[in-house]
Amino acid sequence: MTDVDAADAADSAGDSPLPPDLDLDAVREALIEWYEADHRPFPWRQTDDAYEIHVSEVMSQQTQLDRVVSAWEDFRERWPTVEDLADADRSDVVAFWTDHSLGYNNRAKYLHEAAGQVVDDYGGEYPETPDELEELMGVGPYTANAVASFAFNTGNAVVDTNVERVTYRAFDVPDDDDAFEAGAQELMPEGKSRVWNNAIMELGGVACGKKPRCDEASCPWREWCHAYQTGDFTAPDVPTQPSFEGSRRQFRGRIVRLLGEHDEMDLDTLGHRIRVDYTPDGEHGQEWLRGLLSDLADDGLVQIKERKEQTTARLQ
Template sequence: MTDGGESADDEYLPVDPAAVREALVSWYEADHRDYPWRETTDPYPILVSEVMSQQTQLDRVVEPWREFLDRWPTVEALAAADRSEVVGFWTDHSLGYNNRAKYLHEAAGQVLTEHDGEFPRTPEGLQDLMGVGPYTANAVASFAFDAGDAVVDTNVKRVLHRAFDVPDDDAAFERVANELMPEGASRTWNNAVMELGGVVCGTAPRCDEAPCPWRTWCRAYETGDFTAPDVPTQPKFEGSRRQMRGRVVSVLREYDELPLEELGPRVRVDYGGEHGEGWLRGLLSDLSDDGLVEFEESDGTSVARLRR
């Protein structure tokens, strides 16, 4: 992180980093996508947005985010909620892995019991919360408290690789991203560089159409070579173990508890064979490990229910 200078030995920094910074920030402040979590510095709704947007396009998060906060408007409200209801909301809105909902609920409880109702303000402190890894912690610290390092996600890597020929190496990306970010301006800078990657420098770049504020310095724009680091592909959802786990939770929300012989056919219509009781027990074991489901033997019958 720097306030204007640069590391003289870093070959990937632009020749005029101050001009690069000014161009990007001016572009962002003049026009950017309006997401409601960008209009607040409250760490709670920002954390919710970050957890919801993991591997999910931002436009698809807006309505679930609003509904979630209408239902649980404060960290205190979320901590007091029934976990099965939080997980059920997650499932109903197809927000990805259900354990994210569980961890978000537990993190809310930690804020109250371990931090006197106040969110930690640093990336290191935020990582003490359940399910909050380095990327999410840094994003919340940046957007809520203006106290983070440079955020480095797939969009940012693509931008730095194309613009400044930064190699596909995590350490190099983090080093250059932090050198470019102005001191004490992580909120604006991280939003701006992520916006650049999301709006202009996507898989199919829109250099002139957007237009890109970094065309003057961009190696890819100069050479016409717009290759970029590989973008991880989302695992197929239809028929996946993740989808079936979600169905188990949905069914148990409806029926409260069910014997396995009744639960299985409600989870998948072709229940049996390789997708029979052994397969179902594996799903239940995973959900039990995540603290979402419990099952027990009663009079020779295995019964599953949501954990309260």
């Protein structure tokens, strides 16, 4: 989308969410110069390989980036190409995900299936546009746009919580999804999605976090920033993530980890291994465990076998 297109889109949706007197050229130049002078050297920023970027984007979902680095490097060492991942046993990929505490295991399943699509449907070469990338399993609009931006420089403006917080504070953009999309797109210079999206997310991660570090991080937008001028550093509402400890997600992960170590386990043995207060007829008993296994089966991660005298589970 060109600057003219962005302006037209903003006009069609109403007034631009950005201040009318904002010098876009100066704002863009200041941010890019700040980013290029110094930024966190995450390894996926050193590559334009779509496969490596895809892996990093999936791993980074709701996971601190510092924790992702070692997992990403281990993953790349084990499955260095998209062909290697497509040929891998899915249970090995899921077990890796669990061992590295990378969140929902179905992300590993989708990543594995997407690799197969890239190999089978695209000859091992990733498609280059956000719309095409969304055809891959588990790839939504945000991930598609990020891969297009960082691998091919063909993306639109990325909008994540960092970008929302930055544009809300700096340019008083309303706390509204459409406004954030329009404002972010209007800010991004044409044909520079790779450097721009990296830069604005870096700004949100380093200078304009929950606790702002405007002067310490030499924020390049201080002269235009509404929050810096007023001292009001409130931020858009961000949904609170539920606690992991004691959650269904935690026990799903324990199940996958155990089944990765055993060919097959019966219901009660599995239950006693994942929580100390498991009792077959209790609150956290067979009915509770069957619910977890059913969820995992729906995700294509676990196979449940009902026999006459015993129910067992194994990884798909």
